[in-house]
Amino acid sequence: MRATKNGDKILTGLFWLMALVIVGILFSIITYIAVRGLPGISLDFIMQPPSRAGKEGGISTTIVSTLYLTAVALLLAVPLGVAAAVYLEEYSKANSKFAWVVNLTAETLSGVPSIIFGLFGFVFFVIFLGLGWSIISGGLTLAIMILPTITRTAQEAILSVPREYRENSLALGASKWQTVYRVVIPPALPGIVTGIILSIGRAIGETAAIILTAGSSLNMPLSLSDPARTMSVHLYILAMEGISMERAFATACLIIILIIIINYLATLSLKGLAATK
Numbered sequence: 287m288r289a290t291k292n293g294d295k296i297l298t299g300l301f302w303l304m305a306l307v308i309v310g311i312l313f314s315i316i317t318y319i320a321v322r323g324l325p326g327i328s329l330d331f332i333m334q335p336p337s338r339a340g341k342e343g344g345i346s347t348t349i350v351s352t353l354y355l356t357a358v359a360l361l362l363a364v365p366l367g368v369a370a371a372v373y374l375e376e377y378s379k380a381n382s383k384f385a386w387v388v389n390l391t392a393e394t395l396s397g398v399p400s401i402i403f404g405l406f407g408f409v410f411f412v413i414f415l416g417l418g419w420s421i422i423s424g425g426l427t428l429a430i431m432i433l434p435t436i437t438r439t440a441q442e443a444i445l446s447v448p449r450e451y452r453e454n455s456l457a458l459g460a461s462k463w464q465t466v467y468r469v470v471i472p473p474a475l476p477g478i479v480t481g482i483i484l485s486i487g488r489a490i491g492e493t494a495a496i497i498l499t500a501g502s503s504l505n506m507p508l509s510l511s512d513p514a515r516t517m518s519v520h521l522y523i524l525a526m527e528g529i530s531m532e533r534a535f536a537t538a539c540l541i542i543i544l545i546i547i548i549n550y551l552a553t554l555s556l557k558g559l560a561a562t563k
Contacts (some may be wrong), residue, residue, distance in 0.1 A: 324538025424500025443477025
């Protein structure tokens, strides 16, 4: 018995150590970027557009382009991903071959490198469909990239809802759709939002696929057909071409801040939703 307790303590200590290592790595990365990047952030840096050379000006157009592309991708991927998850978990039959194919496709797409998505988007959206380097081409490509994440997390969230909820709702005379909409989706919503947040993080940080589909224009995008340069692409160009490491770190710091703000707003929205129930 004593040996078992000692073994449990050792395993618990190892798990705590692993958790601390992960947190320490994350904290170190964020701290390093913040120390190097915060001094370069100012109101002018945020509000002014970047210069052609990249050594002067700010990143206002890249911020707008990032938000624009992410919004387009989410508008396309979220309804489709959640609808696919609802169909797979609530409407498909247990031995449905179509559902098996959809699940296999989602799992396969989640492991495809982003550069492959970029090449597909470049060949299909930019060239074949004639959309050119544009917001819509980049948004469609990003939507395909984040679709598996949204679908799989939504499936897991729906599966976490107890089966008794569905049975009780149907027993009270509710239809299948009423059960899904009013009984299944509300408790599954936090998990769905978590998947959306993860997708936002991937969309904001994507580089390779965006360069090939949305281009790298420094102009302010005014329509879906305009090319654009996101913050991650701007960061890549500043760092890899040796234009300005100071501005590269400042851009990286702003990307982290933007993701933190989005996560915080999502958390507030979930709390507000819970308060209304």
